[in-house]
Amino acid sequence: MKKYIIFILIAILGLTLAQTFKAIPFGADRRGDLENPDKVAAYYLKESPETLQTANSITAIVVNFRGFDTLGEVTVLFLAATGLASILYRKEEEDEEEVERVRLPSSSLVRTGAKILFPLMLLLGIYVFVHGHLTPGGGFQGGAIIATGFLLMLITYKHFETNHKVMVWLESLAGLAFVAVGLYGLFAYGSFLQNTHSVGTLNDLISGGLIPLIYIFIGIKVGTELTNILDILLKIKKS
Amino acid sequence: MALILFLIVMAIILIAAAIYAVMQKDLLYAVLATGIISVVLSVFFYLLQAPDVAITEAAIGIALTTIIFIITIRNTSRNEEEYSEDHIKKF
Numbered sequence: 184m185k186k187y188i189i190f191i192l193i194a195i196l197g198l199t200l201a202q203t204f205k206a207i208p209f210g211a212d213r214r215g216d217l218e219n220p221d222k223v224a225a226y227y228l229k230e231s232p233e234t235l236q237t238a239n240s241i242t243a244i245v246v247n248f249r250g251f252d253t254l255g256e257v258t259v260l261f262l263a264a265t266g267l268a269s270i271l272y273r274k275e276e277e278d279e280e281e282v283e284r285v286r287l288p289s290s291s292l293v294r295t296g297a298k299i300l301f302p303l304m305l306l307l308g309i310y311v312f313v314h315g316h317l318t319p320g321g322g323f324q325g326g327a328i329i330a331t332g333f334l335l336m337l338i339t340y341k342h343f344e345t346n347h348k349v350m351v352w353l354e355s356l357a358g359l360a361f362v363a364v365g366l367y368g369l370f371a372y373g374s375f376l377q378n379t380h381s382v383g384t385l386n387d388l389i390s391g392g393l394i395p396l397i398y399i400f401i402g403i404k405v406g407t408e409l410t411n412i413l414d415i416l417l418k419i420k421k422s
Numbered sequence: 423m424a425l426i427l428f429l430i431v432m433a434i435i436l437i438a439a440a441i442y443a444v445m446q447k448d449l450l451y452a453v454l455a456t457g458i459i460s461v462v463l464s465v466f467f468y469l470l471q472a473p474d475v476a477i478t479e480a481a482i483g484i485a486l487t488t489i490i491f492i493i494t495i496r497n498t499s500r501n502e503e504e505y506s507e508d509h510i511k512k513f
Contacts, residue, residue, distance in 0.1 A: 319473035320473075320474060320477045324474070324481055327486060330486065409486060413486070419493070
């Protein structure tokens, strides 16, 4: 009986999706006219280089046109990290031995390679989120690359420790700075994340108004958050 | 022509890795197969002119998700348990 109910539910879901997708023409040009935008895609493509002076239109959409949604995404990641930490939180007892994060020693090849790659990965991550408005990538991508670099060190070296307190403070301050910048725009100029200074010229490093500033905050926040998650996960004791 | 051949081979690898990940009983290999899916997907995203998504898929899908699953396997069991009715009743 249960099986039939599941089949009926899946059939209803499939029919609903089919109804929706039937309304979208396949392969049709949905961008619209670039000169006189009548559709939202053409509007974004026209406005992001002209009004916002941002070379990467995707960044302009994510941070500027849809900045409030990005705040929601950052909050989701923050809640995921908080939930994980609250489930896996372990009170440190004094007579307890150190939890072994790395159970087998790495070979000297891996250790030397990790030592050389780690600063380069941090540099790449920082480059990706600082140049978010010029080249592909942005805060989330840069933060994920930084977390990958920390992960390499965490699984290679037994005694590599990230300063937990500094990480948590950086994460919280970056999140608060994002909200603070947004609220400043709201109270001073009348809308959340309103550009508070001039947008500069296209292709300059400091251009695009608030976009570089916010992507630096998001990059720091995502990088420290994911590093914390990995650190917590690696310290689980096998029961 | 060479590009199309390359794309077809990549698509076959993608589907094969996905089927392998579902069928494999050894969970470590299954997780590595999902990593391969992410590699192919990120190449596809790049070729479809979505470099932003390609970078995200490469960093999150290949590195972080795979590692988180491997840590989970390290702390639980490596082999998938046999499917049985009793197993469901336990929950």
